[in-house]
Amino acid sequence: MKTKDVIINGPAGRIEGRYHKSEDFSHPVALVLHPHPQQGGTMNNKVAYSMFHSFAKKGFSVLRFNFRGVGRSEGEFDNGVGELLDAAIALDWLQSQNPGAPAYWVAGFSFGAWIALQLLMRRPEIVAFIVASPPDYDFSFLTPCPTPGFIIHGTDDEVVSEATVFSLYERLSKQKNSSIEYFPIYGANHLFKGKIPELSNEVERYISENMSLRTLQGVLKKDRRRRQPSHQVTEDSGGGDDGGDDV
Structure with missing residues (x-):
């Protein structure tokens, strides 16, 4: 099934989204959230777009949407x-x-x-997460983090340092029964400019390795840091409905 536009009735009015329905009803479902609305973030941001299509490629039903006040979504930030x-x-x-x-x-x-x-802390049906370039905000609510997950960050991020994000990973990975994986993309800035294909490849790898709920529930705690050679270079193949570089 092709991706289609959807309108959802939200707490502040209409929510505009894009939805891909899987043909395999036995596959999981994913929700993808875009970057900061007041800094140009939309559901068509290249990173959010690539995550959306990585899930669709792996057979998920997946939704991305515009937060309130963005695009055709009603309300204010x-x-x-x-x-x-x-x-x-x-x-x-x-x-x-x-x-x-x-x-x-x-x-x-x-x-x-x-x-x-924050959402996964409130919704026990969420069994896994994937986040890219988490901001330098307070994540103390992850005590403990209830699900396995994957953190991706650029080593040349000019907005949030890799040291800050790696510190978050280390704190989460030390929690009892934690299974958090961290992957640095060498040379990537905050927007992963020129590195979207690498980002997509890692997202798809993680999804493939963790699609089984049984695998997720039975995974053992271990050091899940993945490192790649610093000389690795990948061409950017583009991506994104509008080609935007929102942050």
Whole structure:
């Protein structure tokens, strides 16, 4: 099934989204959250777009949407409080469309990563997360982090240092029964300019290795840092509905 436009009734009014319905009803479902609305973030941001299509490629039903006040979504920016409500309503909508789904995943980029991790703390049906470039915000609510997950960050991120994000990874990975994986993309800035293909490859690898709910529940705690040669170079193949570079 091709991706289609959807409108969801949200707490601040209409929520505009893009939805891909899997033909395999036994596959999980994913929700993808975009970066900061006040810094140009939309559901068509290249990173959010690439995550969306990575999930679709792996057979997921997947939704990305515009937070309140972005695009055709109604309402105004609410400093994360209303945006978390938007994400919760979007997850409710996904459940209504996929009543037999075995599991739910959440993913996000930058500000969207912060919202995604708050959402999984409130929704036990979420079994895994993937976040890219989490912002330098307070993540103390992850005590403990209840699900396995994957953190991706650029070594040349000019907005949030790799040391800051690696510190978050280390704190989460030391929690009891934790299974958090960290992957640095060498030479990538905050927007992963020129590195979107590498980002997509790692997202798809993680999805492939962790699609089974049984695998997720039985995974053992271990050092999940993945390192790649610093000389690795990958061409950017583009991506994104509007080609935007939102942050």
